[in-house]
Amino acid sequence: MIRPDLDRLEQVLEQLQVSSLRDTRGRLATRWQCYSLFFTLDGEGDVYAARTIYDRFFTVDDKAALRGVLDEWNRDTTGLKVYTATDDDGTVIIVSEATMHIGGGVTSEQFAATTTAWLNAAGSFHVWLSQRLALAGLPGEPA
Template sequence: MTTVGADPPSPTPETPQSGVIRPDLDRIERILERLQVSSVRDTRGRLATRWQCYSLFFTFDGDGEVYAARTIYDRFFTVDDKPALRAVLDEWNRDTVGLKVYTATDDDGTVIIVSEATMHIGGGVTSEQFAATTTAWLNAAGSFHLWLGPRLSLAGLPGDPV
């Protein structure tokens, strides 16, 4: 019985249950191999896939608690393009879930587009859940790329990747 006004019960420490795994980069590599997607490990310890117009990086935070996929698209803009670019990206963020997109500005002032998806995996996940999430993130990065070109053109921004 819970007392009115009492603090909610604290969650029990996360302990993996049977069928639950602690994913790592090796597991992602195996998933990508099954999907026939080539990958490499970069100097920063990320697992990367390269597509014609973007690169997708898979990472875990230092504690292995958060699994993330970050995509950098081969489209380059100026700071003056940011307001129109943000309006386009806001449309995607408003209408979709799971993959969020934003701008990043390099030291030289070049503006790029980045997408990101994350999943908390502190207590572990099932192998099936992890594979399905990884596959969904691959598909979402490609879907965003296909969606983006026409939207940029409508906004008067360069629609073709470099």
């Protein structure tokens, strides 16, 4: 059993040939064409989390229809949950999140498999979202 840290996470991402950087908030970030994925381990190392911010921007007027689309994903899938967030300027964005409690430790294989699954889920959601936004009549192209 291991207690993962950002150095171990960096090693996992290197093995997966995924480039990453550490941001000023202590997260390990990966950048993709249409989204950014941030991995965190809380201060005590009890919770491992991945949060993805998608490069799609909406108005408050779009929020009700957008929530309907996201509710469909949340109802039909497990693991990766998605929601809207509103920036201070009123811009609505889409965020996905996954967490795993690791207080008692995990195996190296479990940690690597979870990281891989979260990377794949973020990409799968992006593809699904592109299709669903078009069907819902919402802006379908990333900004």
